Amino acid sequence: MRKNIVAGNWKMNNDLAQTEALITALKNQTTSSNAEVMVAPTFTNLFQAYQALKTSNIEVIAQNMHFAENGAYTGEISASMLKSIGVNTVILGHSERREYFNETDELLAKKTDAALAKGIRVIFCFGEELADRKSGNEETIVGNQIKNALFHLEAAAFQNIVLAYEPVWAIGTGETASPEQAQDMHAFIRKTLADKYGNDVADEVSILYGGSVKPANAEEIFSKPDVDGGLIGGAALNAEDFFAIVNAF
Numbered sequence: 001m002r003k004n005i006v007a008g009n010w011k012m013n014n015d016l017a018q019t020e021a022l023i024t025a026l027k028n029q030t031t032s033s034n035a036e037v038m039v040a041p042t043f044t045n046l047f048q049a050y051q052a053l054k055t056s057n058i059e060v061i062a063q064n065m066h067f068a069e070n071g072a073y074t075g076e077i078s079a080s081m082l083k084s085i086g087v088n089t090v091i092l093g094h095s096e097r098r099e100y101f102n103e104t105d106e107l108l109a110k111k112t113d114a115a116l117a118k119g120i121r122v123i124f125c126f127g128e129e130l131a132d133r134k135s136g137n138e139e140t141i142v143g144n145q146i147k148n149a150l151f152h153l154e155a156a157a158f159q160n161i162v163l164a165y166e167p168v169w170a171i172g173t174g175e176t177a178s179p180e181q182a183q184d185m186h187a188f189i190r191k192t193l194a195d196k197y198g199n200d201v202a203d204e205v206s207i208l209y210g211g212s213v214k215p216a217n218a219e220e221i222f223s224k225p226d227v228d229g230g231l232i233g234g235a236a237l238n239a240e241d242f243f244a245i246v247n248a249f
């Protein structure tokens, strides 16, 4: 079902003590927002965060996982391992994974399959680079990222998929896509889904925007009809800022 979602991606930030302090600060925030709230700590703090937040309304999610069930993949984490500590949602395809760890559409299709097979919800990220937008290719790039990694799936799989449009040029740069740019791309994404799976599927998928979302711009971005929430980086590391964004819903 289409929901409003605000997810904090903590990336490779915060040691254990800092994670505990941020969680305490998050628990002190109050909200009447109708958005689902999630945070994604680093793997070393995932279990601790899950334990600390399991009785709260904040879901603890993972930033990545491997496609294999187990085996000789030094340094990797499987879907079952996430499940075993209570984590039921994973971010896949973040542009930092694509850029620094060479994650391809093909690999992401395998990771998505592995997550869904274990009943793990996927927040699937994609987005164009600045050069793509400058040359007017942003829709082609985004359309292909979605088709290549997800269009082998059955329609029912999209009940467990959230899409996150994160233009690379807006991540950590302070430069946000304008609310109109976000809406235009989100409408294109929904149409891309509708063309393949029909309106019933497309209308039910939540599509998040990510890239320099801040308390000052969240409300306007979230007010757009095809923007169902945000994936928040830098501003999610501060509990007050993060909840100011949550409260934009």
Ligand SMILES: O=C(CO)COP(=O)(O)O
Pocket: 009, 094, 166, 170, 171, 172, 173, 174, 210, 211, 212, 213, 231, 232, 233, 234, 235
């Ligand atoms: O990459 C992001 C979330 O996954 C966005 O990061 P910033 O909010 O820091 O731009």
